[in-house]
Amino acid sequence: EDQVTQSPEALRLQEGESSSLNCSYTVSGLRGLFWYRQDPGKGPEFLFTLYSAGEEKEKERLKATLTKKESFLHITAPKPEDSATYLCAVRDYSNTGNQFYFGTGTSLTVIP
Amino acid sequence: DAGITQSPRHKVTETGTPVTLRCHQTENHRYMYWYRQDPGHGLRLIHYSYGVKDTDKGEVSDGYSVSRSKTEDFLLTLESATSSQTSVYFCAIATSGSAYEQYFGPGTRLTVT
Numbered sequence: 014e015d016q017v018t019q020s021p022e023a024l025r026l027q028e029g030e031s032s033s034l035n036c037s038y039t040v041s042g043l044r045g046l047f048w049y050r051q052d053p054g055k056g057p058e059f060l061f062t063l064y065s066a067g068e069e070k071e072k073e074r075l076k077a078t079l080t081k082k083e084s085f086l087h088i089t090a091p092k093p094e095d096s097a098t099y100l101c102a103v104r105d106y107s108n109t110g111n112q113f114y115f116g117t118g119t120s121l122t123v124i125p
Numbered sequence: 126d127a128g129i130t131q132s133p134r135h136k137v138t139e140t141g142t143p144v145t146l147r148c149h150q151t152e153n154h155r156y157m158y159w160y161r162q163d164p165g166h167g168l169r170l171i172h173y174s175y176g177v178k179d180t181d182k183g184e185v186s187d188g189y190s191v192s193r194s195k196t197e198d199f200l201l202t203l204e205s206a207t208s209s210q211t212s213v214y215f216c217a218i219a220t221s222g223s224a225y226e227q228y229f230g231p232g233t234r235l236t237v238t
Contacts, residue, residue: 045225056215056229057168100168104225111156111175111219112183113227117167 016040019101019116026123029090034119036101037083045104046084048077050097051118057100091123128152129230131216137236144203146233148216150196156219157199158227159183159191161212168215174199206237 020035038046045064049057061070063079070077074095076087086099098118105112128151138144148157158173160183170183172191180191188210190202203210216230 047227049227054232056217056232057227059226059228062226102168102227111225112170112173113158113219114170114184115160115168117165 016105016114017101017103017116019099019119021119022117023120024122026088026091026121028092028123028125031087031089031091033088034086034099034121035083036086036116038101038103038114040103040105040114042106043103044106046079047102047104047113048075048084048086049100049102051100052097060099088121091121093123093125096121096123129216129218129228131214131230131233133233134231135234137238138206139238140207141205144206144235144237146201146203146214146216146235148199148201148230150199150218152218153196154218155196155221156225157193158217158219159189159199159201160215160217161185161210162215162232163212171201171214203235206235208237211235211237 016039018037045062047062048060051057061077066081068079074089078085098120100118102113102115130149132147159171160168162168169185171189174180174193192200214233217227219225219227
């Protein structure tokens with residue numbers, strides 16, 4: 014059963030064309046939703062943590078928001094260097110441990 | 126940079142041989158994780174550790190074992206490698222307190238022939 018679903022799988026934007034990436038989740042014991050950026054051949058790089066509905070975090074051209082069922086990563090006026098795969102993960106503390114579940118990511122390409 | 130290194134970075138091995146991957150951290154974080162990343166599946170948790178000698182299974186633990194005898198080292202062993210274990214393996218640490226942010230190592234590309 015998928016706990017984290019990201020959409021779209023791939024997104025191509027012109028430089029300066031704003032858009033949003035979606036992450037929906039179904040875990041019952043949410044203890045944080047996390048966004049990461051991954052460049053080809055590298056490990057994921059931490060971007061944001063969100064804990065409660067209504068929370069927002071910003072970093073340069075990126076803004077992450079959280080509702081009870083989903084999170085959005087808004088990209089404003091993207092540049093080619095924003096091209097990467099963006100991963101969403103949730104921390105589930107409802108079972109016996111401290112586990113993280115990842116979505117399959119959105120591959121973003123920004124065209125100059 | 127969370128001071129995480131993985132070794133080896135690349136390895137080719139034959140089916141049926143044991144393989145051990147090493148993750149080393151320099152900042153004494155309590156939580157350490159091993160993931161595998163495959164196209165179409167994203168990152169999947171194999172095992173994690175919440176302290177020296179304290180480990181637990183993730184969602185894809187079959188065929189893997191782990192050990193943590195020191196805070197700084199977390200070892201992943203493929204007891205008898207199979208072609209289905211060809212993947213990129215990432216180690217991560219999680220900060221504690223209220224954050225639990227994960228920071229990842231550079232990855233190990235493992236090919237089982």
